[in-house]
Amino acid sequence: MASKVIHVLYTDDDVLMDAVKQVRGEHYHIEEVYTPFPVHGLDKAMGLAPTRLAITSFMYGCVGLTVAITMMNYIMIEDWPQNIGGKPSFSYIENMPAFVPIMFELTVFFAAHLMVITFYMRSKLWPFKEAENPDVRTTDDHFLMEVDAGNHDLDIMTSFLSNTGAVEIKVIDKQEDNH
């Protein structure tokens, strides 16, 4: 089934922010906003749920820390105990200060890399993926708001949207299988 969406283009992020607030005030449903750069506060204005990326990052950091501890314990204490700097104590805890830089680095490494990969997966991004932006100008200097037309009256909607500072309004027939 085909559904209608309206593409509204803006040339300024402040205008866009105000428009998003007005559109939401009118209880129209915003499907997506495409911007050339991250617009500060846009997620809150759109009413998106707060990101849980930070929580995953914390968990990845804990994994990294655990990996570092187990790895250094295996390498330096259990498998092949080594005498470095006259400290052959054969005890993890007594040699621990020497492993702190490794623990720190691996915590950061795991947290950062896995967080980025999670972000890609969550945003459905992968190599050679085709761009989803409906209009190439959103990669340059235009902001595009995609509003779900639903069962609303298109004339009222377009006149309302043009009053929000839009520079261009297009009504698009969207195929469901396009998703």
Add this chain to the structure above:
Amino acid sequence: MYTLSSKLKLFSIILVVVGAIGLTVGFLSAPSSIEEVKEMMASHDAHGSGHGDSQAAEIHKGNTIHAENGLEKDHHSGDEHYKHVLHQLQNKPWAALYVAAFFFFMIALGVLAFYAIQFASQAGWSPVLFRVMEAITAYLVPGGIIMFVILTLSGFHMNHLFHWMDPDLIDPSSEKYDALIAGKKGWLNSGWFLFRAAIFLLGWIGYRYLAVKFSRKQDEDSTGNKWYKKSFKWSAGFLVFFIYTESIMSWDWIMSFDPHWFSTLFGWYVFAGLFVSGITTIALITIYLKSKGYLEFVNNSHIHDLAKFMFGISIFWTYLWFSQFMLIWYSNIPEEVTYYITRIEDYKLPFFGMLVMNFIFPLLVLMNSDYKRINWFVVMAGIIILCGHYVDVFNMVMPATVGESWFIGITEISAVLLFLGLFLFVVFRALTKAPLLAKGNPYIEESKHFHY
């Protein structure tokens, strides 16, 4: 305008009085002769407390080590030890006074540096907090004078906090002659030491005086931002002066307690401690004033930013602490590692407890972004951080001055209460001197609308 409530005034005066009484008791109960020390230690043993026993055991251990090194002298095992304990116990109230005096002084100094950074970096988020910062730095004047008085008393041998001030140590004919300290006498001598202290204090207090004056003038006449520009220039200059003098101050006022030992990043380490304590105090006082209905223009994004600084600088402090510790621990050179050996053997609880309070606690409590906006979370973390940095100063000062005779008792707590009372009184009285909003600052509108 803020008015100092009589309740707070009374509270701070009570703190000062209670602290002064406790400290006097501490000074009076310090033993004045070897006989008293013997009596005190005997009564400890008579109580059958484990403390006395373990101390006695340690004495033995110390003596055997000396014997092994072939250094034992006959008089060493007799009264020499009691004399040693006597000196430690006589130092104890002075050291307690010193730690508390320095701790509150360093808070004011940290805030002053933070304030100067706000101007030099032309920060737009913070001008709504400027009056709070200016009020905290007001403590620099009484705090600095007290520090100078204590240092002068040391210089005139009224106390023996600074071991290197003993003239016998640099006298080649003396039995106590110490070649290492004698080699440092060009830097470590009382006159030059006090002269430096005076220069540092004059510089810091002078900048504070000018910066506050410019800030008030800017309110009266903000055309052309003349006063703001002056403040910018003076702040940038002050920061250069500050980072040199703060480093030297940390060698003089703290590192020279262990005159044989040195660490090249000590200045940074002390800086991180005073910086995080200062920022924490700004946050605590801001939250207090907000809870009383003042500072209505401060929103939770400002608190969030302060909490981010508390979090970040706590980690920075830990980084420096660890950098200093690991190199010395790993290389294990006797003259360096003795610094940590005494701390780990005699100060195990404060030494490792401080790491929990200054690192693990703020790390876990302040990591979550949302928690940094919840006032009671910030207050809780802030109180722990401040206690942790008190213990940090304690760990830096006590081992060299009172050795294993340390104890956090009436004297130490009283010293903290005394200076806490004075600090609160001075800071909140300074808050009443000017409107709480620095309305002439060119960034004040941006700061009011600051939103994260």
